[in-house]
């Protein structure tokens with residue numbers, strides 16, 4: 232397919248040999264420990280193997296802040312090189328086989344060729360992401376004062392048409408969803424009329440919705456603030472829920488963990504959306520202060536676990552309409568993006584498997600008895616169980632690495648890519 236450097240399967244297998252002894256030991260320990268509760272380790276390994284989280288095309292480039300961007304050597308210079316990096320991540324962890332495209336950054340010249348390349352890597356395409364938060368070269372109207380909610384009909388029309396174009400590209404690459412996030416909002420009190428802005432947004436989204444195929448889903452992503460610092464049009468999950476409900480069954484809400492006020496109870500929001508069948512999916516990342524887009528589980532791993540506690544509860548109860556789409560959405564300045572995405576995908580799988588360890592009968596008993604100490608202890612017992620060996624075994628069974636970061640570093644992938652991909656000026660990674 233390409234003469235470019237790839238991490239070979241044999242290399243991964245070779246690296247795994249050195250780690251196999253500890254894996255066997257740790258699994259034996261977990262088998263004993265979890266066996267006391269009649270939980271089969273093998274069942275959990277299979278669950279970890281089946282669990283997938285998509286990676287965003289923009290995640291393999293170095294992100295930035297409002298101040299500066301420090302490009303990584305060997306950064307991908309276009310969608311084909313981004314796929315190469317996404318494939319490398321999936322080879323190591325085997326749980327990230329779908330890639331989410333962002334238009335226009337990833338607009339393919341030849342969609343058929345892009346699909347064939349992805350197939351050769353064993354990758355598919357996840358949700359399409361539209362972009363009406365920045366102006367593109369040659370664009371007729373400006374999004375400076377909004378897009379789908381803009382006061383001028385011509386700007387709204389342009390934004391609607393862009394979203395429809397994303398759907399059309401998505402159809403060609405086999406995507407089944409469109410995620411719409413708008414930067415629309417205001418920076419000053421009085422700058423915009425809250426009610427009219429939302430009304431215009433909904434009217435525009437009705438046109439987008441009409442173009443969404445019946446077997447697709449339309450995800451609405453809310454965000455409290457930034458780039459608008461006084462108000463945003465789709466500011467919270469309530470607004471997102473109302474819009475999704477207005478639009479119809481194909482529309483649902485997407486929860487980006489960084490898009491809430493500090494200390495908001497995100498797991499409860501997730502529960503509400505599950506209950507009313509409007510949980511579309513997630514953009515996973517972590518944050519300390521705002522939309523920091525740090526690696527998933529790096530700041531608040533217990534919160535991530537509690538979110539998965541709700542998700543696994545819905546899974547085990549086979550709740551109607553429950554089929555969330557999982558994606559990583561992170562981008563920052565100080566790590567190799569491949570290492571960050573590898574680490575985050577593992578943390579997402581970890582939270583998922585840990586949530587499967589919750590003794591749900593005991594939890595319900597504690598809740599009914601009003602026994603808060605026992606309820607929390609039940610959750611903590613799951614959260615404090617180290618399931619690393621289960622995740623490693625799942626990766627190994629699928630041909631991935633027992634220790635993905637060490638394997639990646641020893642492969643020399645980054646320095647090989649630095650030679651293959653001389654730096655280009657003006658590459659922009661996006662943050663959504």
Ligand SMILES: [Mn+2]
Nearest residue numbers: 487514560663
């Ligand atoms: Mn996002």
